[in-house]
Amino acid sequence: MPTIHAWGNREGGAPLSRHAVTLTDPGPDEVLLEVLYCGLCHSDLGHIDEQRSAAAEPVVAGHEVVGRVVAAGSEVDPQRLGQLCGLGFIAGSCRHCRHCLSGRQTLCADLESTILGRPGGFASHVKAHQDWAIPLPDGLDPAAAGPLLCAGVTVFEPLFSAGISPTAHVAVIGVGGLGHLALQLARAWGCQVTGITTSSSKTAEILSLGAHRVQLLGELNQQQGAYDLIINTSNHALDWDAVVASLAPGGSLHQLGLCATPIPLRVFPFVKGNLSFRASLTSTPANTARLLEFCARHGIQPLVEVLPMDQINTAIARLRRGDVRYRFVLQGPA
Ligand SMILES: NC(=O)c1ccc[n+]([C@@H]2O[C@H](COP(=O)([O-])OP(=O)(O)OC[C@H]3O[C@@H](n4cnc5c(N)ncnc54)[C@H](OP(=O)(O)O)[C@@H]3O)[C@@H](O)[C@H]2O)c1
Ligand SMILES: [Zn+2]
Ligand SMILES: [Zn+2]
Structure with a gap:
């Protein structure tokens, strides 16, 4: 049973500290990754802050991992030892329900998350089912690739699975970790792209990320009937009437941001305009592999600030106040 080092807290919201944690050996279909880099996603904050009665084991977030396979179970091809892989929010699914069998694993009732009930990627090592440890193609910088495994594939899903055509006009609300990748992907997809932001200071960067134009969120009510797809990465309450009228x-x-409050939508504009509301949780192993290849081919790369793992509390504090362009990556060893 390997002993690893991991950055976690026992009390919700408390600063993270370094703990020794014992992992069980990888199961027959599991791999153990040595963590080289791990991105800090906004969803990690919810996990770090979650109120809980003093946990016996520290809670360890981190689900944008780039790591190397250092141990593998009996059913894993031994040639995978040493392989550079990425691991996102999901670390396993049942493999035999109808959703898993039809390649829609994120709908599996028995999903295993990388960070729920087990230590995640802010650690020296992390375990995953072999299907979810996705080989990193040549051409991606391992130090920057981690955010593709959650932020990237999450925003790829609305483009890929909804079959968005290159003639579509795509708008992205919120240019943070998810949004800055959505702009790059939608541009490479061939679409007309608008970045919708609360931050006028980001205008030049939004254009350099591939947007054709920038729209201030507070002035969205001036746009009517403009966008074929809105990818909403913000988790804030918005002027929903203005958002819907701009479709x-x-x-x-397509809602990706995890709003804490309900989203009130009027039905009539949806009926009259044949509009739809969709949402999704990250994506499947096959789409993650597709995304990684697409990014390598198109030179799409997360813009990251790399800090050593022992500066994780600084990264968390700065992410809380939106002080990052556009993703922190924590570098091992933990
Ligand atoms: N569905 C999924 O599978 C999935 C996966 C990963 C993350 N998420 C969720 O997606 C959301 C975004 O994650 P992230 O890592 O991209 O976060 P992030 O880096 O913090 O970016 C969020 C962006 O929201 C915008 N924003 C900030 N304050 C706002 C306000 N008051 N009103 C409207 N917009 C505001 C900002 O963009 P501007 O400065 O441009 O306005 C900010 O950069 C989180 O809720 C996260 O939990 C969901
Ligand atoms: Zn995430
Ligand atoms: Zn399943």
């Missing part, structure tokens, strides 16, 4: 006939609002 073109047949358009879709």
Whole structure:
């Protein structure tokens, strides 16, 4: 049973500190990754802050891992030892329900998350089912690739699975970790792209990320019937009437940000305009591999600030106040 080092807290919201944690050996279909880099996603904050009665084991977040396979179970091809892999929010699914069998594993009732009930990637090592440890293609910088495994594939899903055509006008609300990748992907997809932001200071960067134009969120009510797809990465309450009115006939609002409050939507504009509301949780192993290849081919790369793992509390404090362009990556060893 390997002993690892991991950055976690026992009390919700407390600063992280370094702990020794004992892992069980990898199961027959599991791999153990040595963590080289791990991105800090906004969803990690919810996990770090979650109120809980003093946990016996420290809670360890981190689900944008780039690591190397250092141990593997009996059913794993031994040639995978030493392989450079990425691991996102999901570390396993049942493999035999109808969703898993039809390649829609994120709908599996028995999903295993990388960070729920087990130590995640802010650690020296992390375990995953072999299907979810995705080989990193040549051409991606391992120090910057981690955010593709959650932020990247999450925003790839609305483009890929909804079959968005290159003639579509795509708008992205919120240019943070998810949004800055959504802009790059939608541009490479061939679409007309608008970045919708609360931060006028980001205008030049949003254009350099591939947007054709920038729209201030507070002035969205001036846009009517413009967008075939809105990818909403913000988790804030918005002027939903203005968001819906900015959709073109047949358009879709795809919600990715985890709003804590309900989203009140009027039905009539949806009925009249044949609009749709969609949402999704990250994506599948196959789409993650597709995304990584797409990014390597198009030179799409997360913009990251790399800090050593022992500066994780600084990264968390700065992410809380939106002081990052556009993703922190924590570098091992933990
Ligand atoms: N569905 C999934 O599978 C999935 C996966 C990963 C993350 N998430 C969720 O997606 C959300 C975004 O994650 P992230 O890592 O991209 O976070 P992030 O880096 O903090 O970016 C969020 C962006 O929201 C915008 N924003 C900030 N304050 C706002 C306000 N008052 N009103 C409207 N927009 C505001 C900002 O963009 P501007 O400065 O441009 O306005 C900010 O950069 C989080 O809720 C996270 O939990 C969901
Ligand atoms: Zn995430
Ligand atoms: Zn399943």
